[in-house]
Amino acid sequence: MxxxxxxxxxxxxxxxxxxxxxxxxxxxxxxxxxxxxxxxxxxxxxxxxxxxxxxxxxxxxxxxxxxxxxxxxxxxxxxxxxxxxxxxxxxxxxxxxxxxxxxxxxxxxxxxxxxxxxxxxxxxxxxxxxxxxxxxxxxxxxxxxxxxxxxxxxxxxxxxxxxxxxxxxxxxxxxxxxxxxxxxxxxxxxxxxxxxxxxxxxxxxxxxxxxxxxxxxxxxxxxxxxxxxxxxxxxxxxxxxxxxxxxxxxxxxxxxxxxxxxxxxxxxxxxxxxxxxxxxxxxxxxxxxxxxxxxxxxxxxxxxxxxxxxxxxxxxxxxxxxxxxxxxxxxxxxxxxxxxxxxxxxxxxxxxxxxxxxxxxxxxxxxxxQSPPPTTSPTSSPTSNPTSTPTANPTPGGTNLSLGAGADGSSKGSGTSYGNVLDGSLSTYWSPSGSTGRISVKWDSATTVSKVNVREASGGGAIGAWRLVNNDTGAVLATGSGSGVISFPSTSLKKINFEITSATGTPRIAELETYAG
The missing domain is CATH 2.160.20.10 (Single-stranded right-handed beta-helix, Pectin lyase-like)
Structure with a gap:
């Protein structure tokens, strides 16, 4: 970490x-x-x-x-x-x-x-x-x-x-x-x-x-x-x-x-x-x-x-x-x-x-x-804020650690809920009150995470640039654009933030899944 x-x-x-x-x-x-x-x-x-x-x-x-x-x-x-x-x-x-x-x-x-x-x-x-x-x-x-x-x-x-x-x-x-x-x-x-x-x-x-x-x-x-x-x-x-x-x-x-x-x-x-x-x-x-x-x-x-x-x-x-x-x-x-x-x-x-x-x-x-190009950082070492391009890979193996965890965020659009990103359903979702915002998954004790799967609900705006942040330390784990599976070095933390910094319209996050490996 x-x-x-x-x-x-x-x-x-x-x-x-x-x-x-x-x-x-x-x-x-x-x-x-x-x-x-x-x-x-x-x-x-x-x-x-x-x-x-x-x-x-x-x-x-x-x-x-x-x-x-x-x-x-x-x-x-x-x-x-x-x-x-x-x-x-x-x-x-x-x-x-x-x-x-x-x-x-x-x-x-x-x-x-x-x-x-x-x-x-x-x-x-x-x-x-x-x-x-x-x-x-x-x-x-x-x-x-x-x-x-x-x-x-x-x-x-x-x-x-x-x-x-x-x-x-x-x-x-x-x-x-x-x-x-x-x-x-x-x-x-x-x-x-x-x-x-x-x-x-x-x-x-x-x-x-x-x-x-x-x-x-x-x-x-x-x-x-x-x-x-x-x-x-x-x-x-x-x-x-x-x-x-x-x-x-x-x-x-x-x-x-x-x-x-x-x-x-x-x-x-x-x-x-x-x-x-x-x-x-x-x-x-x-x-x-x-x-x-x-x-x-x-x-x-x-x-x-x-x-x-x-x-x-x-x-x-x-x-x-x-x-x-x-x-x-x-x-x-x-x-x-x-x-x-x-x-x-x-x-x-x-x-x-x-x-x-x-x-x-x-x-x-x-x-x-126009949305600005995503800000990225070099990827030469695990401590250099690796740029991760989300992929359309299948859901990672293992347990979705978000199930049973808590959630919060910077804001929520009308009719949406932070908890909707943890309920295992693609028909419910969280949206920020505008085009940008933060959604977080949090645990009572330190949890090791190395993958996040961002799953969008239909009908929302497209996610542009984003940052994945270790809330405990403020360290940036990855940056990129779009949705899908994000991989980064295994990190022990109590709260992880997915920060949307640009989007086309208002995005809809159906699930923010987290995995140990």
Whole structure:
């Protein structure tokens, strides 16, 4: 059985103790793909954004464990991939000290560091805890939800920003995340996605920003014009008052986004900012593009956008909407290649791809969502997360150890049950509440397992990528795609997780059989 690697001792042994008690597991795996897909947009410029690719992978189930993982590195630039699962909150997010980190309590602090990936595995929720990126570079954040971060009231975190960047930040890719609040500034919330004080080369893709007074900004004031080179694509802005986004100086590329119910204003280009705005779908909104609340003009190049039930106010003073018939007043050069979906299909494509826990699906540029290729690891030794291609072999010989065991999971669809995967019947099944999720088999005492047979019920969506995980240690036993028999080195454990990370539609697992040999 693969075991966690030792945690490097920090001052006074604090990190070792925290690793043992606060939900940090180091997975014994070689260099792995940091996140599904690769950074695009402006995050692909300036040398590109690779995050923690090539570094150690660890599993964290608390904010303190995330900080511990950063502090355990040999240096502040040593690559690391932090897989996050569960709920991160104030109660489990403490400051950790060490030479390779600079953290704080009550906020995920990525400060004065580089080469880090934070990726959600299953459900990963940052509840009232923001992610603060400061004096940092080459950062990837993927497949997480950040919600209800406050700057006033209690508790507070990250100045009220869900994700905030400042002070010389370079090359950040934020992908397939959900950022949400429960009101505006009067309720204690600030921006969902803010960049200021010399932040450059950022991409926000396939994400949901909703239920907030402020979507986000580039530049903290009219004089803060050192930011820019930011791409926003295939995102959904919903129930936002303004700042979708607010641009002060710099260059932004905004394409294939779906905007719904922008109540006061949308893309606010001002203070000399230049935005290329193309093939977006604006719906049931007001003043979706222009220069607002300032006499310092911004600029835009527009093409291919659809304005569906959009209202425009009259131009006067510091209120200069681009409509009702927006036309370009500048040109913007884009240095990277990209594929545009037609604006008419953007609502449907974004609905299927944007946000956390949507299977990391992306568009192919022809209005068709695609599942990402499965992430696999080398198979040179039993400790290297072997890639297993399920086969259509007959049921393995011996006793199905799942019969008489217990089951749980990350979620369950209406009318389905975790226990259905253990009842020996192909007519009953478990489904996640969406296209991805976890189903587990568990025993009261350690049980040796070397094969899992995943049997699908008819009528469900096809399983895409998956991971088989030893829940006791967090070690990945196998990765692959599809259903069938999965073989891996014999492992003694009390709980095994089958994690579906992508699927076409909603999968149906009739049986999750386990065998000793």
């Amino acid at each position: 693969r075991r966690p690697v030792a945690v490097r001792t920090l001052a006074a042994g604090a990190a070792t103790a925290l690793a043992a008690t606060m939900g940090l597991t180091a997975l014994a795996m070689p260099a792995a793909q940091a996140a599904t897909g690769s950074a695009n947009g402006f995050a692909s410029s300036n040398g590109g954004t690779t995050g923690g690719a090539g570094g150690q992978t660890v599993r964290a189930t608390s904010g303190t464990a995330i900080h511990t993982a950063l502090c355990n590195r040999a240096s502040s630039s040593t690559p690391i991939i932090i897989e996050v699962s569960g709920t991160i909150n104030h109660g489990n997010t403490a400051k950790v000290s060490g030479p390779s980190c600079n953290t704080a309590a009550g906020v995920i602090e990525l400060k004065q560091i580089s080469n880090v990936t934070i990726v959600g595995v299953g459900s990963a929720v940052f509840d009232q805890v923001g992610i603060h990126i400061r004096e940092a570079s080459n950062i990837i954040i993927q497949n997480v939800t950040v919600k209800n971060v406050k700057k006033s009231g209690s508790p507070t975190s990250n100045g009220g920003d869900a994700i905030g960047m400042e002070s010389g930040v370079r090359n950040v890719w934020v992908d397939h995340v959900t950022l949400e609040a429960s009101g505006g500034e009067s309720e204690g919330f600030d921006g969902l996605f803010d960049m200021k004080d010399n932040t450059q080369y950022v991409t926000l893709s396939y994400s949901i920003l909703r239920n907030s007074g402020r979507g986000g900004l580039i530049g903290s004031s009219e004089s803060d014009r050192s930011n820019g080179f930011v791409t926003f694509h295939h995102n959904r802005y919903e129930n936002i008052d303004s700042r979708a986004p607010l641009l002060r100086g710099g260059v932004a590329h905004i394409y294939n986004n779906h905007y719904v119910n922008l109540r006061e204003s949308g893309i606010n280009s001002r203070a000399g900012a230049k935005a290329k705005v193309e093939n977006n779908y604006f719906e049931d909104s007001k003043d979706v593009l222009g220069t607002f609340y300032t006499d310092q003009a911004g600029y835009w190049q527009v093409a291919g956008n659809i304005f569906d039930n959009v209202t425009w106010s009259s131009r006067s003073g510091d209120n200069q909407p681009a409509g009702p018939n927006p036309t370009s007043n500048t040109t913007v050069s884009i240095p990277y290649s990209y594929s545009l979906d037609g604006a008419s299909c953007v609502p449907d494509v974004v609905r299927q791809t944007a946000g956390a826990n949507t299977g990391l699906r992306v568009s192919n540029g022809s209005c068709t969502p």
